[in-house]
Amino acid sequence: MFTLPPITLPGMDEYAEAHSTPDPAPLAAVSGNDLGLGHLISGQVVGGLLRMIIHTLRPKTVLDIGTFTGYSALSMAVALPEGARVISCEIDPERAEVARKHIAEAGYADVISVRVGPALDTIAGIEEPLDLVFIDADKPNYHTYYEATLPRLSPRGLIACDNTMWRGEIIDAESTDPDVRALRRFNDAVAADPRSESVMLTVRDGVTLIRRA
Numbered sequence: 001m002f003t004l005p006p007i008t009l010p011g012m013d014e015y016a017e018a019h020s021t022p023d024p025a026p027l028a029a030v031s032g033n034d035l036g037l038g039h040l041i042s043g044q045v046v047g048g049l050l051r052m053i054i055h056t057l058r059p060k061t062v063l064d065i066g067t068f069t070g071y072s073a074l075s076m077a078v079a080l081p082e083g084a085r086v087i088s089c090e091i092d093p094e095r096a097e098v099a100r101k102h103i104a105e106a107g108y109a110d111v112i113s114v115r116v117g118p119a120l121d122t123i124a125g126i127e128e129p130l131d132l133v134f135i136d137a138d139k140p141n142y143h144t145y146y147e148a149t150l151p152r153l154s155p156r157g158l159i160a161c162d163n164t165m166w167r168g169e170i171i172d173a174e175s176t177d178p179d180v181r182a183l184r185r186f187n188d189a190v191a192a193d194p195r196s197e198s199v200m201l202t203v204r205d206g207v208t209l210i211r212r213a
């Protein structure tokens with residue numbers, strides 16, 4: 001499987017994976033390798049972190065922004081309490097179909113609803129409070145997703161954002177990569193936002209956890 005360059009010491013990601021609980025069985029088929037894009041999935045350690053949050057938070061409604069093959073949606077779904085659900089947003093209909101197939105085969109079609117279209121449209125159509133939001137889609141829209149979901153969080157709700165350190169390039173002042181620039185603006189805005197409290201974790205490619213202050 002393709003692995004991202006580490007943002008910590010070489011070998012640490014592999015060490016963390018080897019010393020974390022392996023992926024639960026339903027995740028075996030959703031590596032992303034069937035689409036030749038295995039590096040797009042959030043991965044075992046981020047998935048494990050999301051499940052730890054879910055075991056503590058006991059969410060009813062989880063929003064997964066960026067379905068791809070269904071890895072993060074399934075990672076979270078397997079830990080959900082009875083009756084809870086994941087709404088997963090995917091703009092690409094073919095990826096959504098692949099994800100739906102994996103999700104059905106894993107037995108979670110009743111728990112995860114894959115919605116095709118721009119995530120912002122899907123978010124606008126959700127009425128209930130959001131207990132957990134995982135942002136992992138187009139990087140230039142991270143700030144838009146944050147603005148759209150922060151006011152919709154339930155009192156103990158959390159937003160988790162993946163890739164916020166972008167292979168370490170986030171601290172490369174010379175980088176002109178549009179994703180890096182967008183993520184830098186997003187990270188700066190979140191850090192300065194008095195409406196929220198946040199912590200950036202050097203987990204894999206960087207994960208930021210945010211709650212309403």
Ligand SMILES: C[S@@+](CC[C@H](N)C(=O)[O-])C[C@H]1O[C@@H](n2cnc3c(N)ncnc32)[C@H](O)[C@@H]1O
Pocket residue numbers: 040041042043065066067068069070071072073089090091092095117118119120136137138141
């Ligand atoms: C990094 S992948 C998601 C990986 C997934 N969260 C996982 O851990 O396996 C990002 C996905 O977001 C989708 N995407 C991009 N822009 C989007 C948008 N505006 N609305 C919804 N999905 C979008 C892409 O097609 C892609 O499949």
